[in-house]
Amino acid sequence: MASTTVESAHSFRTRLRAISGSVIGTSLEWYDFFLYGTAAALVFNHVFFPTVDPLIGTLLAFGSFAVGFVARPxxxxxxxxxxxxxxxxxxLVVTLMIMGISTMLIGVLPGYAAIGVLAPIALTLLRFIQGFGLGGEWGGAVLMSLEHGDPKRRGFAASWPQIGVPLGxxxxxGVLTLMLWLTDDAAFLAWGWRVPFLLSAVLVAIGxxxxxxxxxSPEFEKLAAEGCRVRFPILEVLRTQRRELLIATGSxxxxxxxxxxxxxxVVTYLTQMVGxxxxxxxxxxxxxAATMVVFIPVLGALSDRVGRRPVYLAGAIGAVLWVFAFFPLLDTHNLPLIVLADFIGMLCWAAMYGPLAAFTTELFPANVRCSGASLGFQLSGILGGALAPIIAVAxxxxxxxxxxxxxYVAVMLAITIVSVMVARESSRDHGSIEPAAVAEVN
Incomplete structure (x- = not known):
């Protein structure tokens, strides 16, 4: 009995360490990624693209932002x-270092006034490196939590790295807002925006x-011990898991x-269109974002009870309806209504994002799961997040x-709705999904 208790406590500590490592590391990597996005909306059009119309400068800044999405697949x-x-x-160790170093270098990059056209070129290159690191981060972090977790609560376990998005x-x-408060406009454009990028070095060391x-991951160790690893996992995904890859991307x-x-x-819309x-x-x-830290794991846990697809579809359909109320509420200039508009929009997103990690990874066999889930997740970024700000501004x-x-948002959400509807419900598959048939040739 005592041995069982000790083993249970050890198992709990191992799971907690795996989940906390995924959450903290993922939060830091999304911090790096979103820092760029917010700076693109507020600063980069002035610092790196100052010779063009402000709206065109914003488009160019978002264009460099989109490069990160191209690198992610x-x-x-x-x-x-x-x-x-x-x-x-x-x-996970390698990707965290790649993200941290590239973000820190953005913080010391001279602007257009100092080195001319080399500034936006170097900025875009560093953004590409950021995206390359993040492209490998999500799959590894989610699988560490999911494969260490309770097989009956995979939706809950896999949702924890997902809160890295709102935390980041x-x-x-938060750091950019603090710098806006501490500096005037001239100082913020001169050096204040750089401080959050340089702070990444400290955060990465902790991560x-x-x-x-x-x-x-215990599931990976089991695959290795049984000789079930595939020599070329990504080729196996493209050969045998094409339908699942399309579902993962479309969803x-x-x-x-x-x-x-x-x-x-919304930051661009509120500052440039609403005033x-x-x-x-x-x-x-x-x-x-603060409230989504709570809702994502709650909705991930709900997907263990009622299924991945019902929770996912509720969020997608809700977002389709809400987006047509979202912008009119922003146009009221009433701050409480603006906050309400963004909160409900993000709540619909959390209903999709909470079960997304388990939904996507459970589409693929264990020994090609990292390749399949990562590629499906990141391919959608090119067609989704990479183009969304650019298309919206245009x-x-x-x-x-x-x-x-x-x-435009409603049409993209329709693709998600169809993809989720044609997928199988995987929340009842409590065991490890069987590995692909092609074993590693030693």
């Missing part, structure tokens, strides 16, 4: 393959210390578009109305 291909071949833990967003916007103490496209409208384009000051606009996003510039933007 490449990172998913490389690190997803390594995650299935060498283990989940190793890729909260941290990035590395935590991740190095996490043990490898997240609308989720991604809705997110970047509710948290990134709200920068501090108030970022506070709106902070309030919504649509507003062409039509001077929020309605085309709302229609």
């Amino acid at each position: 490449i990172g998913a291909l490389v690190f997803g393959n390594l995650g299935d071949r060498l283990g989940r833990k190793r890729i 967003l909260l941290l990035a916007n 590395l210390w935590i991740r190095l103490r996490v043990t490898e 997240r496209i609308g989720t991604d578009v809705a997110f970047y409208i509710f948290v990134l384009f 709200l000051n920068q501090s108030a606009a970022t506070l709106v996003v902070l309030a919504s 649509l507003y510039g062409r039509f001077h109305s929020w309605l085309p933007i709302a229609v």
